[in-house]
Amino acid sequence: MTQILLVEPSPTLRFGLNRLLQQAGYHVESIDKYASLFDKLVPKNGHTDSPPDLLIVGWPTRDRSAQCRLITELNREKFKQVPVVIFARTIDETNLNALSDRPRLMIQLWSDFQKSLSRIKQMVELSEQALEARSNHQFKALLVDDSKSVRTIYGRKLKQMGLDVTLAEDADDAWEKLQQQHFDMAIIDYFMPGDNGAMLCQRIADSGRFPGMIRAILTGTYKEEIISECINAGARECMFKNESMTLFQARVTAMIKQLQSNVKLDQQNRDLVNILTSIGEGIYGVDQNGVLTFINPTGLEILRYSAPRELLGKKAHELFHHSDEYGRSINDETNYLYQAYLLQDSLRDWETVFWTADQTPVHVECTIQPLSHNQSSGNGSVVVFKNISERKLIEDEINWQLNHDHLTQLLNRTYFERLLQQEIQTVQVTQTQSALLYIDLDNFKQINDQAGHSAGDQLLVTISEKIRSRLRHRDLAARLGGDEFAVLLHDIKPSALESLANSFRDVLAQTHFSYQDQEFPVSGSIGVSAITQQCQDIKQLMAQADRACAKAKQAGKNQIVVCQDHEFIAAENTAKGWKNRLKQALSEHKFTLLYQPIYSSSDIYKHLEQQTDNHVWQGIDEISPTEYEVLIRLEDHDGELLSANAFLSDAERFDLIADIDLWVLKQALSNLTKAQLAKPVNINFSAHSLIDDTNVKQIESLLTEYSDVARLIRIELKEHHILHYREALAPVMERLVDLGCQFQIDDFGRNFSLFSRLRELPIMGIKIDGLFTANIAWDPVDKKLLHSMIEVARTSQIKTTVKSIESLDSLKHIEHGGVDLIQGYLLGKPIEIES
Structure with a gap:
């Protein structure tokens, strides 16, 4: 029986490969540490264990010392007879090329795990034949x-x-x-x-x-x-x-x-052919003129050719990278792959489109490496490429999900504001004029109260379709939240502005909405703000349109109000009143802290299994929270507590956000000390509070003063803040971690690019954005995206919190295995904690 030695630290990967090999009839010895392999290879008292028939090694991606030791041991003359299969995440793994000259070596990608058995069999057979021929060979x-x-x-x-x-x-x-x-x-x-x-x-x-x-x-x-x-x-x-x-x-x-x-x-040469044949990525070679000299079977499979002779001797850029994804021809001067062939240049992780034999575009990622660094030698280049069509589809789907409202399919607020900022810049350059419409439904609350949320959701979908029907070719529409919509009218004449706005008001007023035999009147109030060369601030523009919309409602609903500059000046004066109000609140301690409980997922699901009624949520008073989130409130004139959404944007606008963050941190530390809570608390911080050295020194002073409870502090930073200020935040975060506090990312998942950067920052946890849990009970895409984020966190050994759980259906559809903590109004509302 063939003896295989398997070395892979990951229990999951080791178990899967072990089972695959044993089912094929191989005898497998599994090792979970590279050190154990080195013990087997290094002689003890002049003896080593007998070598296996095949050695399979999972490449140590992040362990440089293990990489170097593997290279040294596997290249020893006495071990070169042992055939080796390296399982790697990519063909470009660090230091992997140092084994490229080793005979009887095969590189297998984990992504092609299911195809690995036939290639391992081929490796064993070829190695056995080579060993037999060598042992019996006599010239x-x-x-x-x-x-x-x-x-x-x-x-x-x-x-x-x-x-x-x-x-x-x-x-x-x-x-x-x-x-x-x-x-x-x-x-x-x-x-x-x-x-x-x-x-x-x-x-x-x-x-x-x-x-x-x-x-x-x-x-x-x-x-x-x-x-x-x-x-x-x-x-x-x-x-x-x-x-x-x-x-x-x-x-x-x-x-x-x-x-x-x-x-x-x-x-x-046989070993090289074996590697080229078995590897899970396409590989082809070209001479300095771009003429194909070889291609491996995987490359043929991706490009859908049946034999190498169909391509060899022909120019690669004329065969399969001659056009973009839309079929538009790329000339030789801007065909970057072709230019790389000519210039003997290297390109890494270059995304482009290859056209298959049946003229189907395939998204690929390429790495081009010249065969010689001496450009005058003209030895050609080797190109490694892989099919990323599925990944592109997922990325496109994720980007669409992140940029659109899930219910109405219109743009969401974040993406709309980004496009609106671009429009402001365009208007300043082109000296044209555009306009922003701010639309608020007049009777939405009445419909929600009388017919329920399902009726409200159906109305929002209907209204979105009506708005979309009035858009011109380049106009954009978005759902800002609740029953508020926005429309960007691109390049309009001032004289046509009111008429265009009226067309949206009319289409809403003419909408007939019925739900379960009930008829409801529909209309909308619209605020209009022109986008001219004088407009530079998106916040100002949105505020103008919002206040014009509010004035339309006050005028009797189903109205249009065009914002005038003098009206905005008055509104600005009102906003400046908030500045004095916030300063006064800080000095007179008008702010209050509430604490929302966060529970261990294992406790919640254990309680869920014990429930007698699966359709009604039963309280969890007997379960102790694992953590809390600190929420700031402002006491209004009538004693009502205003949520942070009512004043934090103005606090940022008037540079008071750092003062508020410091107040919250100090109050939370004091409460932890007095209440002897001994439970971690999550505090939302603005990135602006951490990129100013004066503020950071005050934070360090507070953490030092309250060193006994500093370890309980979890500072939450918004995902988009980390993306924008990552380089400035990284050293500050390291300093504060040294003082005991920890960091996690809030609203995680809105930007796909942060997935691969989790390990670059001292992050202990993520809080997945509530937009992924709101519709998880019925939306399979949200469920898949949530699963992906949980897997990323689990792989990076980062804790995952799912928040905004408002319903029993949402709770039941959260994946049990990877979620650590759960938060939401279903489980517990914010409360005061006595100090």
């Missing part, structure tokens, strides 16, 4: 001479040198033996009856059936014309019978060494 020599004594003397010497010798009397006898068996070398007498030695050499060469066979002439004459004739006929050299036997032995030894080099080169 075969044909000695041709019409003299029996010469045949005896020289034949005996060749045998003493370890050669398998066959004797022939003349050229015809030699030719007959050449038809019957393979020979590695032929030593031929020149003067023989019939054809002489040069003629036999020429006949062997002309037949083309004996590639690699070394031919030498044995003669007793030094005539220059005979030597030239023999060399021209393909003889490697002429050896003379009257020379010493020592010189003859030296010449034959040189030929044997050449044969040994040829065997080694052939084996290396």
